[in-house]
Amino acid sequence: MVRDDLVITVPSFFKCPISLDVMKSPVSLCTGVTYDRASIQTWLDNGNNTCPATMQPLQTKDFTPNHTLQRLIQIWESHSSNPSLLSQQLALKLIQSLTQPSPDSRLNSLTQLAHFLQHPDPESSDKNRELLVNAGSIPVLFGLLSGHGQSLELSRAVVRVLSLVLSDSENVRKKLKSDSVSIDSKPYLMILQSGDVDASTDAATVLEALISCRSDISAVTECEDLVSELIRLTSSATDARPICAGISCLVAIATRRRMRSQIVRLGAVPVIGRLLAGSDSGEVAEKVLKLLETLSTCSEGRAAICEDPAVVPAVVQKMRKVSQAATERAVVVLWSVCHLFRDGRAQEAVAKGNGLTKILLVMQSECSPAARQMCSDLVKIFRVNSKSCLSSYDTKTTHIMPF
Template sequence: MAKEALHITVPSVFRCPISLDLMKSPVSLCTGVTYDRSSIQQWLESGHDTCPATMQVLPSKDFIPNLTLHRLINLWIQSSTLRPGSNSPRLLPSISEVRAKLLMERIESQSCVDSLSKVSEFVSGCEENRRFFVRFDGFVEVIAGVLRRKCVEIEALEMAVGILDLVSSENGVRELLNKLIFKSNQENNFLSAIVFILQNGSLDSRVKSVRFLDSLALDSESKRRISDSQDLISILLQLLQTDNSQTLNDAVTSILTTISITRSIKSRLIENGVVKIVSNSITEKSLKLLATLSSCSEGRSEISSNPKCVAAVVEKLLKLSKTGTEDAVMVLWSVCCLNKEEKVRETVVKGNGVTQILVIMQREGEGTVKMMCRDLVKALRAVCKDWCLGSYETKTTHIRPC
C-alpha cells in the first residue's frame, strides 16, 4: 500500500502575503512589508499603487532584497528536508484574498491561461479551497465569463470548465450559473464554447464539459435551450457513436436523458438514430434513455424495429441495479404491451426473457414494476412454447412451471 503523502507547515513569516507560498526571493517595500519578488511585481504591474498588506499608497514602488530573511528561509529548507529530488513533505496549496483578487483581475483582462492554471490547481486541492473561492465575490461570474468570450484558446476554455465542474456542487453555484447563462440570453456563446471543447479538447475536458452542462439543466427552460442547439446535439450523438470511452458515453447519455422532456425533443433524437447508437452497448445510463424514449410512440416503434436492442435489454435484465432493472422492464413493457409487436415478443421469449421477468416479479414488492411484469407475462403467453403459461396465475408469489 502506498504511503499517504506528508505535509509540512511553513512558518507564516516565510510565506508571501500575496501568494501565501514559501518565498523564493523576498523583497521589502518602503512600507516595511516583505513579499516574494514575482508576486509583488505582478501586483504592481497590474496597475496597483498600494501595499497589498496595509493598503497604504506607495510613495515609491521600489523594493530591496531582504537578504536576512532569504538566508533564514534557506536554513529552514535545509533543516526540514525540503531538498530538490528528495522524498520531502509537500506543501499544501494555499492562497490569500489579495492573491485571489489579482488572479481574478488577470482572468478578466483576458490574460488568463496562467492565472486559470493557478486557480485550477488551488480548487483541486480540497473542498475547503473550493469554498474559499466560491465565497470570493465575483469568482463564479469571472470564470463563467471566460466561456462566454469569443476567440479564447482551448487551454483556457478547458481550465474554466474544469474549475466550474469542481465548484458546481457547492451551495448555490449551479443556480447562479444557470441564471448567468440561461436567464441572460448568453447561452449561445456558452454552448459554442462547450461544442468547441467537445470537438478539440482532451477526453477529460470533454467529460467535464458534458457533466457540467448536465448539472446546469435545472428547469424546463434551460433543458429546452440546450436541446435547441443543433450543433451541440449533433456533436453529442457523434461522440456517442465514435468514442470508446465509457465514462464519456455515460455522461453524454445522461444529458440526452435530462433534456428529453418533450415529445419534439425525443422525436428529434430518434430521427437522428440515437436508439441504434445506444443499442451497440447497453448500459444502465443508456437504459434510462431508452425508457424515456419509450414513453412516446416514435420511440416504441424505433426500439421495436431493432431486434438487437430488444435482445440486449433482455440480456441485461438480471445484471443491473434496482433502478436499471426498472428501466429495462419499462422498455420491454412499452414495446410488448403498448405496441404489441409479435416479433418483439418472440425476441424476448427467445432470450429467456420470461424466466427473468418471473424472477423479477417474484422478488418485487407490490408496485409499478411488478404490475408491468404481470402484464408482460400475459402478453408473452401467446408466443411462449416452452412454458405452460396459460395456467400460470400472475398473482402468485412463487414460480411454478407446469
C-alpha cells in the same frame, strides 16, 4: 523563491540578505551571517572584504555550508509548492484576473483554479469548491465561456474548471439555478467538435449540470449539431467517463419532451444499444437504460428500439445484472415496446432471451408497485407462449403465474 501568483509568504531567514530570494545553497561567513553561495561569492569576487549585512571586516573569506538551513528550505519548498487550500484573498484575486483582457493571465488563473479543485485531498478540494462558488466564480466562468472570439484553448480551460466546480455538489447546482449566467451553445459545440475526449467530457458534464438546473436554455438543447456531437462522443469513446458524460447530457436534453424524437432521429438508439450490449460497466449500462427508458416514451423511440435487432436482447440481458433502478428501467422499456407498442419483433426477442423468466423474478423482488404492474402486463402478453418461454424456469416462482 518568487511565488507571488500563489501569494506564498517566504520565511525571512530563508532569504539571502543580498538577493532577497530564497537561498538555493546557503553558506555562512565567519560573522555567522548566512547568504546564498552565488550571491556572496559575487560580493567577494568584486573585491569586498566586509560582511554585507553587518559591514564587519572579514577575518577570513572562507564560508561553511549551512546544511541544516538548506534542509529546512527543501522541506518548506516541498509543502509550499503544492498548497492544498485556497485563501479567500487568492480566490478573489484569481476570479478578478479572469475578467482581465490578457489571455495569458486568464489561462494562468484557470490553471491555478484547476489545481486547487482537483487536489488529491477530497476535503481540501471540497472546501476550495465551496469558497470559489461563494466568491462568485460561476457567473464569471460562464461569462468568460460565452464571450465572443474566445480561443479553443481558453474554452477548454474554462470547462475544465467548471466541470470541477459543478461535480457532485447539489449545493453548487442550487447556486447555479439562482445565478445569472450567460448561455451559448457555440463554445460547447466547438469543444465537442475538436476531438479532444477529455475536454469534450468536461463540456458534456457542464452542459448536463446547466440543463438540469435551468429552463431557459433552448439555445443549447435545441442545437441539432450539439446533440449529434454528444452521440458521436458516446459512440467513439472507449472509457466509461466520456461515455457516461455524453449519455447523462443526452438524458438531460431528453427531459424536454419535444427533444426526444430529435435524439432518436439523429441515431442515438443504435449507438446506445451497442453500448448496452458490449459494455461491462454497470455505470454505463444504468445510464443507457435510463436514456432508453426516456426515449421509449415517444413513438419514434419505441419504433427505433424495435427496428434495431440488438437493443431489446441487450435490455433483456442486462435485467437484474446491474442495479434495482436499472432493472426497473429495463422493465419500462420492455413494457413500452411489447405491451404499449405491441411490436411482434420485440416480443419475440424477449421470448428468445428467456425474458419472461426474468420478468417473473422481478415481480417477486422488492420492486416498485408500478414496475410490478408492468411486469404483470408483460406476463399476460406472453401467456400464449408460456410453455416454451418457461421450459427452463425454476418452479419456485410458478405460484405467481396467473394461468
